[in-house]
Amino acid sequence: MQHHLSIDIETRSSVDIGKAGAYKYAQSPDFSILLFAYKWNDNPVEIVDLAQGECIPEWITQALQDPSVVKHAYNAAFEWYCLNRAGFNTPLEQWRCTMVHGLYCGYTAGLDATGKAIGLPQDKQKLAIGKALIRYFCVPCKATKTNGGRPWNQPWHDKDKWELFKEYCRQDVVTENEILQRLDRFPMPQEEEELWQMDVRMNAYGVRVDSALIAGALYIDGISSQKLTDEAVGITGLKNPNSGAQLLPWLNSRMEKPIEDIQKATIEELLDNGTGLPKNVRRMLEIRQQLGKTSIKKYVAMDDARCADERVRGLTQYYGANRTGRWAGRMVQLQNLPRNYLSTLDYARKLVKQKNYNGLKLLYGNVPDTLSQLIRTAFIPSEGHKFVVADFSAIEARVIAWLAGEQWVNEVFATHGKIYEATASQMFGVPVERIAKGNPEYSLRQKGKVATLALGYQGGEAALIRMGALDMGLTEEELPDIKNRWRQANPRIVDLWYAIDRAAVQTVQTAQPQGIKDLIFALEGDLLFGQSFLTIRLPAGRKLFYPKPFLKENKFDRPAVHYYTVGQNTRKWDVDSTYGGKLTENIVQAIARDCLAETLRRIEARGLQVVFHVHDEVIIDAPMEVTVEEICGLMAEPIPWAPGLILKGAGFESNYYMKD
Structure with a gap:
């Protein structure tokens, strides 16, 4: 039988966690766990006052290592790492993170913000007084004559605050567990759980700096x-x-x-x-x-x-x-x-x-x-190692062409790979071999390049400007023609925008699933807690989530999908709208991300250590015998869920990180 254990801890350290991060914070010699709150299955929350000499029950310390007990926490990487640092051994594979589950379902990060966004009742939400209590008990205090020159505020220095702090810790478990119950109806795929664990292990390993x-x-x-x-x-x-x-x-x-x-x-x-x-x-x-x-x-x-x-x-x-x-x-x-x-x-x-x-x-x-x-x-490799750095070449252009079935683009990537020259050739009717250095037609390559980078997601003149068209020497008068020529050269990509937009609108309108290409659009929800999502199932099996979707006319007087998200400018949970091109961008970037995830799994299976990755690039802290050709070979291997998608990696080896 599987059991569930929800946990929240309160800790202290002289290291500033905001500046130095959780790992250095927990490695400090004066780091300690003050409070340990837990909820076993459906039982009430219990709290252990470690700061005042109480001990975690032995059956709980055993449960921390028991594979039949699933451990839950909000930002579980922190609880997992801190407990292990404090001597409570607990394997990462047995943990589930409610924060990343919320992120997977389209919610925001932060226990308080997620509780409000998900619609928790007031008595289930995080207590607002927490920050002041954390400052009092978890951060070193200034030694003064008044406080007897003490470096820390202890529970006995303010018993009322300490009791409130214990209630705050207890309530965090309540909030986390309530969020967990609502998310359980929309599970993360096992592959994503394992990917999160891989990410935590990579972060804990770290990267050496000079x-x-x-x-x-x-x-x-x-x-x-x-x-x-x-x-x-x-x-x-x-x-x-x-x-x-x-x-x-x-x-x-x-x-x-x-x-x-x-x-x-x-x-x-x-x-x-x-x-x-x-x-x-x-x-x-x-x-x-x-x-x-x-x-x-x-x-x-x-x-x-x-x-x-x-x-x-x-x-x-x-x-x-x-x-x-x-x-x-x-x-x-x-x-x-x-x-x-x-x-x-x-x-x-x-x-x-x-x-x-x-x-x-x-x-x-x-x-x-x-x-x-x-x-x-x-950033430098470990002693006796080197960096092997590799990234996907033009991955978004490859993915969108594969998804849309834009055959001429797929053929370019299957052969010479010169997508900017080939795009210019299609747009201007010039043989691709003429678009070469030394020829007057070579100037067309710039137009092909900026069009490829800027126009794949239904953008127009403004998108070309944002991508630097004017800095390349193009004039504003040229931009409408570039946009129109690119769209004429890529009719299936243009069709994809409108098909995706129709599928999203019809799904929200009719509550009936819609399938296009290798994507499934669906309206999902639960009656018990009143949640609803527009979801898009990707070829790899995971889903994109758009919370609380509804239809409303946009600024072009057309029905558009609106949903709740964190506003880019406001940083608040609010309504946003989307359209075919934007949804296409989300989908393409998500598929590109899944290609990177596939590569990370392959690298780990080879016993190699990725120390970080940036966008579509992986940085491996590799033994000297590993070559960049091997890693690029892994990136180019066919992906089972994306038959026909042609990928290519390019990279270098170095004794420090750089942009090659």
Whole structure:
């Protein structure tokens, strides 16, 4: 018989969990578990006051290792890791995470936010007082004469607060269990449970960082920032030239045409186009641009999260990207690392590790930009290993063509693979062999490239601009023609948008399942708790969830599917709408994510260790005998649930991470 054990713990550590992450937090010598609340099957919640000498019952410690007992927690990776650090051995395979189950079902992260979004009654929701209690008992307090110089607030220092803290911990189990009951009707596939476990193991393993490079970068950045600030003061005479309120009037008093702000994009445009700028204004804008390099903060994040063994842990969040199920970045935010263009990375790294500001300035000029380009290289393999880095080539273009049945695109990927040239050939009726360097037709490749990248999800001129069409030298007048030619060249992809839109609308309208291609649209819900979802079953078997769907006319006066989600701008649980192109984007990116998941399983089956992955790229901490050709071979193997989908990997081997 299977039993269920829901758990919540309250812990303390002198490490700032917000800056350093849960793994370094739990590795601190002063880490301890204060409270252990649990619910066994349908029994009431019990709490163990470890801080005051109570012990977890022996039958519960045995249950923590018993495979017939499924352990549940909200953000279970934290409970699992902390309990093991505290000496309570419990295998990860026996745990289920209610947070990732909620993310799978289209809900938001956070126990409080999920409880409200899912519609829990008030008495089942998380207590609002928790943050203040955590600050009081779980974070070191300032030693003063008044408090007797103590480093921690203990239960006996405020008994009423402690009793409230115990109730808060107890209520978290109630809330988690109530959410669990509602999600159980929409189970995660076993493959996804195993993928979450793989992600937790990868995060716990961590990736080594180059401490000397980080220390050198922070040292040089300190010198660079001070020198740039001193120069700015000398140019402007301002007390604080970093202040926008002070700098903007200074700039406008010296320019022919005043500007409204000094945001990054405004400064870039002025420097690119402002040939008539006064010399001191141009230099001040350059300084502002260099001082605004926020990517330097990633060195600080690495330094904060670096554990005693020189590894950073907890860099990815399983199902962090709502809807598609893609992974999201945490701590250092791997998803938006600056690119590197330097041809002499090795020498630049050497100078930084030597803390040689003058040498870096002399050779590379722009010190903040050089440090920014070296961020990737701070990630290094374990001793005696190398990085094998590989990613899927043009995976979204491959997936959408496969799904839509756009045969000419599939044939390109099955042969020469030059999709930008082939797209330009289809759009402009030029033989593909003419679109080669040295020929006048080669300029068409840019149009084929931007069209491929921007137009696959029903986008138009605005999408082309966002993808950099104007930066490529194209004019706004050319964009409608590019859009129209691309759509004429890809009629099956265009048909796919409208078929997906019809299927979604009809499913919500009629509550009857709709099938197109390898996708199944359905309306799912439960009467007991009043939940409802539009779901899309993907070829791999998992589903995309759109909570509380309903039909309403959109800004084009057409019926459109609306649903609840976390607003990108508001960050609140609110209504959003969707359409065929957007749904296609969700589906294609989700299938691409499932291809990555398939590769991760294959790599693990080979006994190799992935230390992190970014978008469609995997980074393996590999023994020296492993080759990039082997890994690319794994990526190109046929996928059983996607017959005919042609995938290809490309990569490199290195003794540090970079953008090849």
